[in-house]
Amino acid sequence: MAVIMPFISLYEERTMQPEIKIEELIEGNGKTAERGALITAHYRGWLEDGTEFDSSYKRGEPFQVVLSNKRVIQGWILGLKDMKVGGKRKLWVPAALAYGERQIGTMIPANSNLIFEIELLDVLTRDD
Template identity: 60%
Template sequence: MAFLRESLPATFTEHAVPGSPAMSKALQITDLHIGEGKTAVKGALITTNYTGTLEDGTVFDSSHERGKPFQCVIGTGRVIKGWDQGLIGMKVGGKRTLFVPAHLAYGDRTIGAHIKPGADLKFEIELLEVLTRDD
């Protein structure tokens, strides 16, 4: 599917149409700005700034509010599946929105004070850096 994503416009929404019953079940990726730097690949250490919100717009987490970018190894199960799937292929300098259905986020678990069981999440993410073993 990666070849397909590259040939589609930046506003392409994967697998679901807003307002459709499938919307809450599919990861949706919208590129707000396509970066020109290094590409995020499985196993890379990535650095991001992000804001996570609930469907009603409530912010539940933000690297901006903490004043420190977030780092993680992508594609290896160290973050929610929506991030593992939704950030592969993103380029440094890019900005992307991910609509992550509950089954690709925290499922039926309560996380912190805001994320309830079955919660779909939205993330606005800016990719700042990608480091691989080649670096």
């Protein structure tokens, strides 16, 4: 049995997928966010120890970005899916769905799990 256990735990470790945790703070009632849409949002981002590394509120203007792999972390694409304008969510994003092994500037160390609070202000799609 001792020989099989390491194999099982190694197999489980390889197949486990990192998961994002989503808390719906305010449910919106406007247009729904989707991959490829141009979104406008206010947000704050923290490390797990509570250190704030970014805030559109502090910059005084909302953040606009296309929800695509080339523009935002995977955690945002997954965490904002089906969110409606007017809504507010809190996301707990594991490092694998954020920046992984890369350090970002001086504020985000490598392998950091991140927390975001995002308020969705607008969504524009190709249909608009």
